[in-house]
Amino acid sequence: MNKIRKHSFDWVLCGVFFSILIVGWFIKVAATPATSFYDVEIFNIRSTVGMQTYWTIACILVFLSVLLIEKKFWNIFSLPIYGLSLLLLLLVLVFGSEINGAKSWISLGGFSLQPSELAKFATCLSLSNFLANPSVKLDNFRSIFISLIIISAPILLILLQPDMGSALVFFAFSFVLFRNGISIWPFIAIILLGAVFIMTLSFSVYSTLAFLMITLMLVLGSQNKFFKYWLLSISILTIANIVCFYNELEVLILIFDACIAIMFIFLSIREGQLKLVSIISSIFVLFSGLSYATSFVFFNVLKPHQQDRLNAWLHPELCDPRGSLYNVILSKMAISSGGMNGKGYMEGTLTKLNYVPEHTTDFIFCIVGEEQGFIGSMVILSIFFIMIFRIIYIAEKSNIRFVSNFGYGFAGILFFHVFINIGMTIGLVPVIGIPLPFISYGGSALLGFSLMFAVFLNISSKEY
Numbered sequence: 001m002n003k004i005r006k007h008s009f010d011w012v013l014c015g016v017f018f019s020i021l022i023v024g025w026f027i028k029v030a031a032t033p034a035t036s037f038y039d040v041e042i043f044n045i046r047s048t049v050g051m052q053t054y055w056t057i058a059c060i061l062v063f064l065s066v067l068l069i070e071k072k073f074w075n076i077f078s079l080p081i082y083g084l085s086l087l088l089l090l091l092v093l094v095f096g097s098e099i100n101g102a103k104s105w106i107s108l109g110g111f112s113l114q115p116s117e118l119a120k121f122a123t124c125l126s127l128s129n130f131l132a133n134p135s136v137k138l139d140n141f142r143s144i145f146i147s148l149i150i151i152s153a154p155i156l157l158i159l160l161q162p163d164m165g166s167a168l169v170f171f172a173f174s175f176v177l178f179r180n181g182i183s184i185w186p187f188i189a190i191i192l193l194g195a196v197f198i199m200t201l202s203f204s205v206y207s208t209l210a211f212l213m214i215t216l217m218l219v220l221g222s223q224n225k226f227f228k229y230w231l232l233s234i235s236i237l238t239i240a241n242i243v244c245f246y247n248e249l250e251v252l253i254l255i256f257d258a259c260i261a262i263m264f265i266f267l268s269i270r271e272g273q274l275k276l277v278s279i280i281s282s283i284f285v286l287f288s289g290l291s292y293a294t295s296f297v298f299f300n301v302l303k304p305h306q307q308d309r310l311n312a313w314l315h316p317e318l319c320d321p322r323g324s325l326y327n328v329i330l331s332k333m334a335i336s337s338g339g340m341n342g343k344g345y346m347e348g349t350l351t352k353l354n355y356v357p358e359h360t361t362d363f364i365f366c367i368v369g370e371e372q373g374f375i376g377s378m379v380i381l382s383i384f385f386i387m388i389f390r391i392i393y394i395a396e397k398s399n400i401r402f403v404s405n406f407g408y409g410f411a412g413i414l415f416f417h418v419f420i421n422i423g424m425t426i427g428l429v430p431v432i433g434i435p436l437p438f439i440s441y442g443g444s445a446l447l448g449f450s451l452m453f454a455v456f457l458n459i460s461s462k463e464y
Contacts, residue, residue: 008462009067010394016387017063017453021056023383024438024446028052030346030367031360031441037346048360048441055443059450066454067461074459075402078122078129082150085122088115089157102161116166117448119154120413124452126150127173128405131180138182147177165432168420172412179408196287200294202314206250208291210241213257216284217264219276313430327363330356331425335369335377342373360441362433365425384418384437394460403460410452 032049034040044050088106092115096103105112127150130136136143151173158167174187200208217234237260244253268277298307311318312325319325334350343349348370351359356366369377388411395407414437421436423429435445 009457010460013390013457016383016390020383020438025056027364027367027439028441030371031364033352052441055446059446062447063450063454066451066458069458071459074125074455075129078125082122082126085115085119086153086157089119089154093160102163104161104163114444116158116163117444120169121448121452123150123154123170124406124409127176128402128409131176131405132402138177138180144182165434168432169413169416169434172416173409175412176405176409179404193290196290197294200291201298201310204250205291205295206254207245209288210254210257212284212287213261214238216280217261219280309430327357327431328427331363331366332427334366335425338370338373340374342371342376345371347371361435363425364436364440365422388414391456398460406456406459410456
């Protein structure tokens with residue numbers, strides 16, 4: 001205990017950790033078919049709740065043990081830990097157990113380990129240590145390239161399982177790169193590419209091209225001395241587009257848009273804006289190509305069940321309520337049935353009777369919504385908000401780059417998990433299978449998040 005007495009930990013964050021750990025355990029108990037707390041086999045290792053109880057105890061022991069470790073350990077051994085995580089990701093491809101179509105688990109006796117959860121921690125540790133090097137500056141190609149390699153290696157191995165949900169979480173490390181001064185333009189480009197992707201699937205290639213052409217004209221017009229007249233004409237053109245698309249005259253309005261866009265390009269060239277025209281036109285061609293590629297892949301490459309997942313998100317009216325849309329419909333029904341105050345602890349009917357599939361893992365937030373209602377749901381969200389905000393606050397205050405980097409990476413991972421998991425349950429994002437931190441069933445995720453929490457508290461502690 002001497003080590004702990006010599007360090008000043010952030011006790012607010014400690015309190016938040018134990019609060020969410022305890023709350024998560026009680027929610028896991030509520031997810032069982034039992035109608036009374038006293039009927040649950042809490043310490044029976046053969047039962048699901050009993051297993052989660054021992055995982056929770058193990059996480060507490062790991063948490064306290066990590067606080068005893070010298071904080072320099074994590075800098076020194078970040079690369080070996082990262083290498084170990086990649087090795088486990090390779091081993092799972094060979095010796096892993098296949099569950100729900102993905103080889104993501106390594107079975108060890110009666111336990112199962114998901115290496116991708118360790119990989120999140122290891123990647124955060126390794127990337128943070130690399131970016132903490134004073135010689136590393138994200139304004140040169142070498143540093144950016146190595147950073148992307150550190151992030152991409154586990155993503156590629158996880159995609160081979162395949163586990164798209166876990167792979168997407170690694171994009172949370174963009175927060176760390178942004179914090180270290182990487183240009184904002186790559187992030188803007190990714191957001192725009194995502195917008196084009198969603199718009200193409202939500203509407204059509206024609207509507208996306210029309211939107212891109214109007215945007216092109218708006219950018220070119222903003223650099224012209226007669227911008228107010230250009231803006232008026234673009235506004236009229238936008239209204240015409242909406243009317244024509246509503247009346248299914250896409251091809252006609254698209255041809256008209258193309259003619260107007262060519263006129264704008266010609267006038268901009270006459271104003272001496274050849275460089276701007278070249279850049280904007282190149283971006284337009286790139287995004288147009290992406291739109292066509294998105295449509296082609298969706299209709300010709302994706303399998304029917306993969307199309308259904310995207311349609312359940314963007315076009316629920318096209319899906320079978322008893323098929324791909326079933327999970328989301330029942331999830332929304334369970335959450336809304338809780339009302340303001342909920343039905344009471346362990347009194348949920350839709351979740352107790354297994355109407356909501358995967359209600360112990362991906363859709364466990366349904367239990368919170370049904371049993372604790374809007375108020376309970378907001379309490380859980382508030383705990384996550386305090387947790388993420390506190391981590392960023394500590395990371396921002398720290399003068400040690402390694403601590404700041406790890407804090408932003410950890411906060412980013414938490415945010416992605418919370419946003420995507422809860423977004424899945426209410427139909428805001430597609431169902432991609434990401435657990436809710438500290439609450440969803442699963443020992444690997446619980447252990448991984450507890451480890452990241454303890455390491456962050458350890459490295460951000462102050463000696464006195």
